[in-house]
Amino acid sequence: MKTKKLALINGIVGLVGGIFLLIAVFIITASALNDVATTLDTAYNGGSAISITSTTLASTLALFVKIAILVLGIVGSVYYKDDDRIGSAPNVLLIVGGALAIIPFLGWVGGILAIIGGSLYLASLKKFQE
Secondary structure, eight states, rough: OOHHHHHHHHHHHHHHHHHHHHHHHHHHHHHHHHHHHHHHHHHTTOOOOOOOOOHHHHHHHHHHHHHHHHHHHHHHHHHHHOOSSSOHHHHHHHHHHHHHSSSTHHHHHHHHHHHHHHHHHGGGGGOOOO
C-alpha cells in the first residue's frame, strides 16, 4: 500500500512553493533595487564595488523552488501511477506549473498551477487510511 507521506510533501511544497512564486517577482524586484541603491551609494562615496548579492540569493531560491515543484510532480506521477486515490491532475499540474515557472516572466502562472496541484494533493489525503 502506498504511503501518504509523498502526497503530503507534494501538497505542502505545491501550496507553499506556489505562494512563494506568486510573490517572488516582488521579492526579486525589491532585491534588485536594493543592489542598485547599494552600488550607487558605493560609487557616490568613491568606491568601485558592484553589489549583486541579494538579487542572486533571491533568484537562486526561486529557481530551487521551481525545480522542486517540477521534480516532485514527476516523482509523484511515477509513484502514484497505478493508485486510484491520487488522480493524474495533481501530478500534471505540478509538472506543468514547475515547467512554466522556469520560463522567465511566467513564474506567477506556474505558481498558480502549483497551488492548485498542491491543493488537490492535500484534498486527496483523506482517501488514505492510517
